[in-house]
Amino acid sequence: MSGFQWDWAFTWDVLPMILSAAKVTLLATLLGSIFAIAMGLVFALLRRSKSRTLRTSIYWVVEFIRSTPLLVQIFFLYYVMPEFGVGMSPLATGVFALGLHYGAYLSEVFRSGIDSIEKGQWEAARALNLSLVDTYRDIVLPQAIRPMIPATGNYIIAMFKETPQLSAITLLEMLQIAKIIGSENFRYLEPFTLVGIMYLLFSVIAAYGIYQIEKRFPKEGFSLK
Amino acid sequence: MSAPIIEFHNVKKCFGDTVIFSDFNFKVEENEIVSIIGPSGSGKSTLLRILMTLEGIDGGYINVAGESLWHMLWQGQYVPANSKHLHKMRNHLGMVFQHFNLFPHMTVKRNITEAPMRVKGVSRQEAEAFAEKLLALVGLADKADSYPNDLSGGQKQRVGIARALAMKPSILLLDEITSALDPELVDEVLDVIRNLVKEESFTMLLVTHEMYFAREISDRVCFFDQGAIVEEGDPEVIFTQPKEERTKAFLNAYIGQS
Amino acid sequence: MEFGEIVSVLLQGAIVTIQIVAMALPLAVVMAFGFGLIRLYAPSPFKQIAIIYIEFFRGTSALIQLYWIYFVLPFFGITIDAMTAAVVALGLNIGSYGTEVVRGAIQSVPKGQYEASIALNFTASQRLWRIIMPQALVNMIPPFGNLAIELVKATSLVSLITIGDLTFKAKSLADTTLQVGEIFGVVLVFYFVIAQCLVFFIRRLEKHLSKGLGRGGIAS
Numbered sequence: 001m002s003g004f005q006w007d008w009a010f011t012w013d014v015l016p017m018i019l020s021a022a023k024v025t026l027l028a029t030l031l032g033s034i035f036a037i038a039m040g041l042v043f044a045l046l047r048r049s050k051s052r053t054l055r056t057s058i059y060w061v062v063e064f065i066r067s068t069p070l071l072v073q074i075f076f077l078y079y080v081m082p083e084f085g086v087g088m089s090p091l092a093t094g095v096f097a098l099g100l101h102y103g104a105y106l107s108e109v110f111r112s113g114i115d116s117i118e119k120g121q122w123e124a125a126r127a128l129n130l131s132l133v134d135t136y137r138d139i140v141l142p143q144a145i146r147p148m149i150p151a152t153g154n155y156i157i158a159m160f161k162e163t164p165q166l167s168a169i170t171l172l173e174m175l176q177i178a179k180i181i182g183s184e185n186f187r188y189l190e191p192f193t194l195v196g197i198m199y200l201l202f203s204v205i206a207a208y209g210i211y212q213i214e215k216r217f218p219k220e221g222f223s224l225k
Numbered sequence: 226m227s228a229p230i231i232e233f234h235n236v237k238k239c240f241g242d243t244v245i246f247s248d249f250n251f252k253v254e255e256n257e258i259v260s261i262i263g264p265s266g267s268g269k270s271t272l273l274r275i276l277m278t279l280e281g282i283d284g285g286y287i288n289v290a291g292e293s294l295w296h297m298l299w300q301g302q303y304v305p306a307n308s309k310h311l312h313k314m315r316n317h318l319g320m321v322f323q324h325f326n327l328f329p330h331m332t333v334k335r336n337i338t339e340a341p342m343r344v345k346g347v348s349r350q351e352a353e354a355f356a357e358k359l360l361a362l363v364g365l366a367d368k369a370d371s372y373p374n375d376l377s378g379g380q381k382q383r384v385g386i387a388r389a390l391a392m393k394p395s396i397l398l399l400d401e402i403t404s405a406l407d408p409e410l411v412d413e414v415l416d417v418i419r420n421l422v423k424e425e426s427f428t429m430l431l432v433t434h435e436m437y438f439a440r441e442i443s444d445r446v447c448f449f450d451q452g453a454i455v456e457e458g459d460p461e462v463i464f465t466q467p468k469e470e471r472t473k474a475f476l477n478a479y480i481g482q483s
Numbered sequence: 484m485e486f487g488e489i490v491s492v493l494l495q496g497a498i499v500t501i502q503i504v505a506m507a508l509p510l511a512v513v514m515a516f517g518f519g520l521i522r523l524y525a526p527s528p529f530k531q532i533a534i535i536y537i538e539f540f541r542g543t544s545a546l547i548q549l550y551w552i553y554f555v556l557p558f559f560g561i562t563i564d565a566m567t568a569a570v571v572a573l574g575l576n577i578g579s580y581g582t583e584v585v586r587g588a589i590q591s592v593p594k595g596q597y598e599a600s601i602a603l604n605f606t607a608s609q610r611l612w613r614i615i616m617p618q619a620l621v622n623m624i625p626p627f628g629n630l631a632i633e634l635v636k637a638t639s640l641v642s643l644i645t646i647g648d649l650t651f652k653a654k655s656l657a658d659t660t661l662q663v664g665e666i667f668g669v670v671l672v673f674y675f676v677i678a679q680c681l682v683f684f685i686r687r688l689e690k691h692l693s694k695g696l697g698r699g700g701i702a703s
Contacts, residue, residue, distance in 0.1 A: 064671070064675055067632055067635075067636070067674065067675055067678035067679070067682075068636065068671045068674040068675055068678070069635075069636040069637070069638075069639035069640075069650065069674055070636065070639075071639040071640060071642070071643075071650060072639055072650055072653070072667065072670055072671055072674065073671075075650070075653070075654060075657070075667060076667040076668075076671065079657050079663040079667060080663050080664050080667055083663060083664055161542075161543065161544040162544055162546075164544055164546045164547055165544075165546055165640070167546075167643075168643060175546065175547060175550070179550070182554060187558070188550075188551075188554035188555045188558065189555050189558050192547065192550055192551050192554060192555050193551070193555070195547060196543045196547050196548075196551060199542065199543045199544065199547065200538075200539070200542040200543055203542045203543075204542070277598075277601070277602050278601065279598050279601060279602070308607065312604060312606065315601070315602070315604040316604060318602070319602065320599075320602040322595060322598065322599060322602075324595050325595075326593075326595035326596060326598060326599035327599075328596065328599070328600075328614055328618075329618065330617045330618055339603075339613065340603035340604065340605060343605065343609055343613065344603065344604045344605060344606075344609070388603070389602070389603075392603060392604065
């Protein structure tokens with residue numbers, strides 16, 4: 001064959017477009033993480049509810065979300081929500097889907113984090129007559145957060161890596177832009193490789209950041225007030 | 226008298242910055258039973274683990290049965306042993322572990338026959354016949370088809386002894402073989418060793434905290450402290466008239482509590 | 484469109500999905516064991532290759548890998564059909580996670596097992612295959628089960644390179660009919676059922692394999 005080569009001029013043309021699409025990717029990850037953490041907490045707390053029916057149904061909801069593909073969930077929200085009169089932009093749909101999917105994973109992290117708090121801590125809180133909300137906020141969560149950081153961080157990185165799936169509902173994130181550039185120029189090598197490198201780079205930086213957060217986090221926990 | 230079966234010459238051993246042995250010298254004669262006693266962390270187990278090739282050395286050399294254990298001759302020079310040499314040298318040695326280390330996915334019988342069959346190429350019939358004999362010797366003839374996790378600690382350790390014996394080692398290393406056992410199970414294991422030395426002659430090196438057993442069974446007792454032999458000799462002498470202060474203090478603490 | 488018709492179209496897609504899983508899973512297992520063992524035992528240059536493979540495939544996502552293999556490789560003169568691209572991309576992706584499962588399981592076998600097998604003079608390969616691996620396999624089953632479910636989920640991505648899998652059929656049905664709720668509802672249930680079947684199968688396998696270890700796991 002004619003010796004296919006990397007085209008640097010093309011690379012420099014493409015790079016700014018991909019970088020600007022990176023903003024969309026990062027925004028989706030950021031909003032998705034916030035939503036996922038919130039959903040994860042809700043699921044985790046509901047799974048500790050007194051009602052057995054509620055606990056069992058939440059278990060199956062989480063199990064269902066975790067064992068079905070994110071892409072289908074994205075399509076589901078994108079196509080089905082408008083049926084109920086809730087039309088959402090691709091970004092909002094994406095954030096919602098990512099948050100729900102990874103919220104299901106995070107709920108397991110949070111649940112085991114909360115479970116890892118010794119029984120004596122709960123008993124001491126009860127002996128001090130703290131309300132349930134105070135017990136969680138002042139006693140349980142401050143101690144439970146640090147051990148949850150690595151797993152939570154890993155899921156957020158995983159979520160970040162799955163953002164290319166949002167290209168399927170035409171969100172103009174990195175992969176979608178790369179695909180458009182590729183099909184316009186009949187050259188996929190540079191745009192797709194650049195996107196791959198961007199993801200590798202961001203993942204490494206994020207992993208380092210999470211490690212730093214965990215290291216800096218006081219071992220004895222801190223007050224949430 | 227023939228040459229010693231085990232010789233340590235100026236052996237050095239470090240774990241990172243921690244020096245375990247510096248210029249350690251030690252000899253064991255053939256068919257001698259040597260007990261090693263001493264406080265924990267004094268390097269007793271390391272001595273056995275070096276002989277079993279589980280730990281390397283950082284200086285000096287060791288001879289086993291007249292051949293260098295950790296070195297081999299190559300183009301007229303001694304060089305660190307390769308895996309083939311170690312494989313050959315390990316044929317002299319057998320070890321029983323503190324935590325038994327039985328293979329949980331194999332029956333008791335297979336724990337005992339696997340190595341003779343795979344390593345020595347013994348036929349199945351022969352290996353199984355010998356395993357039955359060994360199991361009878363350790364009093365577990367009825368447990369051949371059990372799995373290790375169905376046995377008590379004492380039974381596990383008796384299988385551990387049978388497994389080591391199945392390879393017919395000329396030197397048997399016993400590394401605190403009763404330390405992980407409940408007190409009431411200690412004797413059933415020690416009895417096996419007692420019977421064993423009555424029936425056959427072995428070179429045996431044992432690290433133990435069972436002082437009465439050491440006194441009864443050994444030809445020689447070595448008191449170890451901080452990587453060196455502080456005092457050694459006839460068990461009766463060591464246990465009744467120790468010369469060194471450290472030996473006295475150690476034995477007093479032990480006898481005092483038992 | 485009748486509900487029954489929808490289901491039968493989707494069933495065709497489900498068969499394609501299962502076919503991809505059936506081909507990518509063996510590839511993933513081979514990669515996991517191959518590179519997992521290289522990562523643990525091979526000399527340095529091979530180890531480096533394994534690390535590059537693992538980090539590369541874990542650092543980017545399956546979709547990017549799929550696109551790269553499907554769209555970029557033809558530029559190097561390597562033209563492969565969509566199905567092969569899908570199997571290769573997903574197999575390599577899940578396999579890269581599998582290497583860590585293999586490595587972790589082998590390292591979780593107690594050190595005493597390794598020492599006992601040295602003391603009994605087993606050769607290095609006998610130690611690995613007769614003593615360590617049988618115990619490690621039991622530890623590998625649950626995480627491999629999770630990876631198998633991740634694989635099933637990841638197959639939905641192949642719809643984006645025009646393979647007629649379950650997700651692809653759903654999307655084309657959704658584009659032509661208006662019964663989107665029913666279609667995607669059924670699809671989600673299909674995936675869920677496939678995943679639950681895998682869970683069931685894995686539990687059986689785990690039970691079967693751990694039997695040999697005697698009751699109550701491998702602590703000895």
